Amino acid sequence: MTLVIATATQTEMKAVLLGFNGRGRIGCNFPHAGEYCESPVNDHHCLLAVTGVGPVNAALSIGRILGERKDITGVLNLGVAGSFDLEQAPLGSVVAADSEIWPEYGLHTAEGIDPEGIKFPIWEYNGVDGPCPVWDRIELKLQKAFRMLNLSPPKDLLRGASMTVSGVTGTEERARMLVERYKPLTENMEGFSLALACLQSGIPFLELRTVSNLVGSRRPEHWKLDDALQALGRHARELFV
Structure with missing residues (x-):
């Protein structure tokens, strides 16, 4: 059993490794963007992968x-994310994605994007009741994934829909529009690509991210990246105990 531990950046991977061993490294290896290396984590055989930032890099890397x-046999996506609601997901909290949304797929109309407007789903698989098309959302089975990957849910774990974007939301107006239309809890830039790859391959996928900022705000008090990275390492360690 080989588990891929994927982060978008070396900074996030270093935070994960600091949580594991306090050194921020594993032996003499440390993957650069687009690279991976082998590493044991407790009783798990793992590949540490730094995908690069964004859905295209994530898709190329995991592919x-x-x-x-x-x-x-599975993929664990760790990193930081923005929160659309700091009351539901405060700065520094850890959130597991129970669905992944890609709001940029489909037909652009005056009312917004219609994911089924071009008539071609992103993917289609056979479900219990027949063919299941994937348009702009993938539902994730958290409890099953934790069990299949033999990982422990971190203490105080939150759950919610995660949205993958190519460009970070930079205004409060766009953040409000996304919440009204899609009801996401967090925003990231890689999760949908990794979730889709796992769905296509028939392997479990888990995405856990710590909250670094309020989506749509550039105010300094709404950004706590260092705190989120420290929390990421701490919660990453909890997964493997």
């Missing part, structure tokens, strides 16, 4: 890994 390695 290469799944193409080169036939022993991958």
Whole structure:
């Protein structure tokens, strides 16, 4: 069993490794963007992968890994994210995605994007009741994924819908529009690509991120990146105990 631990950046991977061993490294290896290396984590055999930022980099990275390695049995996506609601998901809290949303797929209309407007789903798989098309949302089975990957839910874990974007939301107006239309709790830039790759490959996927900022705000008091990175390492360690 080989578990991929994927982060978007080296900064996030270093935070994860600091949580694991206090050194921020694993032996002499440390993956750069687009690279991966092997590492044991407690009783788990893992690949540490830094995908690069954004959905395209994430798709290319996980596609290469799944193409080169036939022993991958799951993907754990760790990192930081923005919160659309600091009352529900405060700065520094840890959130597990129970669904992944990609709001940029479909037909652009005056009323917004219609994900089914071009008539071609992103993916289609056979479900219990027949064919299941994937348009702009993937539902994630958290409890099943924790069990299949033999991981422990961190203390104080929150759950909610996560939205993957190509460009970070930079205004309060856009943040309000996204909440009204999609009801996300957090915003990230890689999760949907990784979730889709796992769905296509029939392997479990988990995405846990700590909250670093309020989506749509550039005010300094709404950004606590260092605190989120420290929390990321702490909660990453909890997964493997």
